[in-house]
Amino acid sequence: MSRAPRPFRSILLLLLSVLLCSVFVDARAEHPVAPSWSPTPVAETIAPRFLAVKQESAAGARYPTMVRDLRSWSTADGTRLVLDLNRKASFSEHHLHNPDRVVIEVQNAVLGKDSRRRVSGGTVPHPYQITQSKPRTVTITLPRSQMTQYKAFALANPDRLVIDVSRMAKEGARQVGEVSTTVPPAPAPAAALPTPPVIPSPTVTEPARPASPKPAPPIRTIVIDPGHGGKDPGTIGRHGTTEKDVTLKVGLMLKDLIGSLPNTRVLMTRDRDTFIELEDRAKFANEKNADLFLSIHVNSHPHKGIRGLEIYHFGEAKDQRALEVAARENGTPLNNTGVGWQYIVADLLTTKKIEHSQELAWTAKQAMVSNLNSRYSTIDHGVKTAPFYVLRFTTMPSILAEIAFMSNPTEEDQMRSQPFLTHIAEAIFDGVKTYLHTNPLR
Ligand SMILES: [Zn+2]
Incomplete structure (x- = not known):
């Protein structure tokens, strides 16, 4: 290959350096510097589920998913926790030890005002915990001593994360065909859970959306x-x-x-x-x-x-x-x-x-x-x-x-x-x- 004349070589070098700089800037934008809090030790990690692969786009990172509300109800069989979200979010599940617990982390998410009020108002039933563990991570903690199994899944329209926890059979649950006149034993006290630090959520303002004509509701x-x-x-x-x-x-x-x-x-x-x-x-x-x-x-x-x-x-x-x-x-x-x-x-x-x-x-x-x-x-x-x-x-x-x-x-x-x-x-x-x-x- 013959050498290019000197002026062309200079232009080529200049173009190359501009290109390298822009790649570096892009990489920084998509992978911000690691935050300063110390990460929770993860003993065993279940493959994280990515509900929305494109979630970490520039707009997604700027506006975290808001947990608008929390709901929960319990029966003899178990408890359902529902996190109402303003958009899809990705979450990961981890099994941690001492005490044995499952930690579900919703990434790039913040607890909204109503959710924070519900957390402090006791809507989340004992022994489960929902916290803003990091500025943009909402954590749900389920002690394993109190459950036989759990299932976390996302539902759409509207977006929400649902967690079903099956309780230990001994906890007063009664099956059909089982007639009991004895008082069920009191549930064993839950092992003390390390409480994640509570960090105030940043105020989230929804980006304004252009008004569109409402289509006729379907039957x-x-x-x-x-x-x-x-x-x-x-x-x-x-x-x-x-x-x-x-x-x-x-x-x-x-x-x-x-x-x-x-x-x-x-x-x-x-x-x-x-x-x-x-x-x-x-x-x-x-x-x-x-x-x-x-x-x-x-x-x-x-x-x-x-x-x-x-x-x-x-x-x-x-x-x-x-x-x-x-x-x-x-x-x-x-x-x-x-x-x-x-x-x-x-x-x-x-x-x-x-x-x-x-x-x-x-x-x-x-x-x-x-x-x-x-x-x-x-x-x-x-x-x-x-x-x-x-x-x-x-x-x-x-x-x-x-x-x-x-x-x-x-x-x-x-x-x-x-x-x-x-x-x-x-x-x-x-x-x-x-x-x-x-x-x-x-
Ligand atoms: Zn029938």
């Missing part, structure tokens, strides 16, 4: 599925009350209640005493492009003393009892419910459906328990998973409510009274409304 479709019907009476009480009759009454009332919501279409798999195959119920909801599927059933148990409500979403049966309920509702033998939960393809649609079903189930259950306990006393058997046919083969978020026990004389009597059934319908409606409020569906 959402909710399918109500009253269990059984026609030749299939479902479970029958000692006074001859049939499950098919109770589920239809509740379903029709629920239809009117949900139908009163704006932009909402309610469809029923049956609105009279007729037999519909389970397969056709699921097909119907899928063909109508339903956004939610609510199946209503009545429970039964060999022990007459067992009463209360439980809500199912699709998944593996965690105990024999849940499997029995699914087998009865599917009309299949116990050793073959006809629904292979293990064959689910873990595609995005399924994952999203399961997460939303889980949230709908929790919300509905919570609303039902608090509503019913204001007038009647119910027993909260919690949110469970089992391989129900109608939940497996519907493609949208779906739940199955076992509203009460036909085998319990008191609850059978209640289900023969219109006010009780009205109350049940209103309680389910309350749960659906709460779910729709945080999940506008489209």
